[in-house]
Amino acid sequence: MPEAATATHIARATIGDSEFDRDTALTRRAPGVFDIDLSAGWTIINAVNGGYLLAVLGRALAETLPHADPFTISAHYLTASQPGPAVVRTEVVRTGRTLSTGQASLFQYDDEGREVERIRVLASYGDLDSLPDDVRTTAVPPAFPPIDECFGPQDGPAPISGSSAITDRLMIKLDPATLGWAVGAPSGKGEMRAWFGLADGRDADPLSLLLAVDALPPTAFEIGLKGWVPTVELTVHVRSRPAPGPLRISITTRNLAGGFLEEDAEVWDTENRLVAQSRQLARARLG
Amino acid sequence: MPEAATATHIARATIGDSEFDRDTALTRRAPGVFDIDLSAGWTIINAVNGGYLLAVLGRALAETLPHADPFTISAHYLTASQPGPAVVRTEVVRTGRTLSTGQASLFQYDDEGREVERIRVLASYGDLDSLPDDVRTTAVPPAFPPIDECFGPQDGPAPISGSSAITDRLMIKLDPATLGWAVGAPSGKGEMRAWFGLADGRDADPLSLLLAVDALPPTAFEIGLKGWVPTVELTVHVRSRPAPGPLRISITTRNLAGGFLEEDAEVWDTENRLVAQSRQLARARLG
Incomplete structure (x- = not known):
């Protein structure tokens, strides 16, 4: 049937x-x-x-x-x-x-x-679940195109190397504005934004948020760097239990200097709540 | 003489x-x-x-x-x-x-x-001192009034309680735009900015940066909260050895929710370098 x-x-x-x-x-x-x-x-x-x-x-x-x-x-x-x-x-x-x-x-x-x-x-x-509901946040979600206007490794010229097994397990749809690196034209801005989920449709929970904050291509790609950007330290704050549905992840690098950079991630759920914030220090090899 | x-x-x-x-x-x-x-x-x-x-x-x-x-x-x-x-x-x-x-x-x-x-x-x-000089930072220092247009606990109605011994050891000059809380009119924005130094004139070094990122009044004061904001976790990245002279510290809170808030600090030196970034998770008691 x-x-x-x-x-x-x-x-x-x-x-x-x-x-x-x-x-x-x-x-x-x-x-x-x-x-x-x-x-x-x-x-x-x-x-x-x-x-x-x-x-x-x-x-x-x-x-x-x-x-x-x-x-x-x-x-x-x-x-x-x-x-x-x-x-x-x-x-x-x-x-x-x-x-x-x-x-x-x-x-x-x-x-x-x-x-x-x-x-x-x-x-x-x-x-x-024991936290009070009070919210005085001033944070607002970054602007994202609709998910069907974003692109993943399955959508043509692979933005993520096909040799990476993890791409089969993730649903990553990158904002075209942060996808220049995949076609040889990085924006020069240290930004990466994507809709994110697990490929098998499992909804997010606090543990999967720990995966989510380190799952996008490195912002360094959009700055024009190539190669591995190994993490030295990563700290994640989980602020709320995520609602069902895809997450929006925005990662920003402001300070690439002395061979290191920070990646600041924020993760938003379908109810427009900032469910996680993270920052990592990573090494960058300048070209 | x-x-x-x-x-x-x-x-x-x-x-x-x-x-x-x-x-x-x-x-x-x-x-x-x-x-x-x-x-x-x-x-x-x-x-x-x-x-x-x-x-x-x-x-x-x-x-x-x-x-x-x-x-x-x-x-x-x-x-x-x-x-x-x-x-x-x-x-x-x-x-x-x-x-x-x-x-x-x-x-x-x-x-x-x-x-x-x-x-x-x-x-x-x-x-x-072993790091390469290359910098591709996009970070720019926040706007600060000149130091003589900023205010410390010695400048009149004490913005920091006189019972805190630490105020005698620090040179803190707060941007008037983030000083509303001290006169009962918090801005509602989670921002705190100050010129910062040690009172005895010692210049900053990587170790004193660890003090600097947690030395300003809590951003929660400008959101209208009162009382203690105890730190749960604090992570500091030191990115460069600070140049001599006073530091500029800018702290931002975007997400006060569920009884917790983050404080993001950035520290700039007199050569306009972003010498440290930090984030802490703290508890906030909503009034």
Whole structure:
């Protein structure tokens, strides 16, 4: 029946039952020790995406702390992660009534089987649903074209390299105004904007926001730089539980200097709420 | 002689020989263990200022790591610090050629003499003087009135409470456009701007920038809130060694929601370079 066929076709993954949930699932080996096999499905070229890794660490902390939602999480990236086995070790730093603080590290193994630390994270968790509704924000969402006027890797001359497995797992539709780099004409402005979702239709939650803030092409591309822009440190504030539907992500770089740049991301949900803010410091190799 | 008298009058403290340097000095008890007596000179009302504490931790890490300059430092504030004895414990997380990462915690003592953790910090350090000169920044300094058209606590109706010892150690001259709160007429905009220096004339360096980003009155005052705005997390990127002379600091809050707000600070030096960027997540009690 056509109707049933259509329903199957548009079946959407849900929070808790999706690629993202399966690939961030941890096996608890002991209190504060988790095993995970880092999926090759979230790689950019050959490196595992830093936002996916942050979501893995964020999930380990959610399972360690008495609060479930990352309010503010700071990650320092030490060495590049590869797909394959990893261990996450967590520590409860302090528990409080409204906020708890924890620490987590992700390790992989060198050729002799010794642990090598990849990332270390400090985070404070709370309960987003317990927050009062009062809002005195002055922030307004940036102007975005409608999603069907934006472009993803499936829409022609691939703006994101086809060798990056992560592109199959994400719905990224870039604002044409920030797409010049893909056709050899970067705007010179450090801006990148996109509609964002998970390709299997899973809606966003606080953990997937940790992925979202580091999933767009680097703003450096629009400044005219090429090549990898490795993250040194990434801090994310999750401010609200996102409403269902695609997110709008706007990333801005104002200060490229001395071989480093910052990327400031803001994430807006379908109810026009600023659900996350992040800033990262990254290295840039000037051409 | 009038000339000599004038020279004495304007004698300025120097980097390494100033109130700030003396009050952040640590005594090394063992490798990675430092004692310090937190000065009562950097308190706001009764709490020790979070920026001063970050500078103490930043200095401990500079003495622990092979690199001296904080490039990015993230602090999670756990419990309120009081003037008096404290111990700082540092750990080398990773050392590299251009960047080293470390962790530090500051502890004080409860009534039974047990250690209580106040702050935990993760940071990546490098050598600011080794960075290339290339700058492709698009950031421009915010508009500031001349310093003699700005106002500090010494300039009449005290905009900063006289009970805060820290005001004696800082040169803060607030842009009148962000001073409405001090006369009962907050602008409603989450902005705070000031010329900033140390009162004894010591010029800024990377460590004092850690103090600078958390030293102005809270932007919440201009939004119409009163009372304490305790920091949950503060991350600072130091991007350049500041030139001599007063700094210009601009702090912006865009999103006050759910009982929390962010404070984004940028710090400009006399050569119009963006020498530091910071963001903190703080709690706000809505009136």
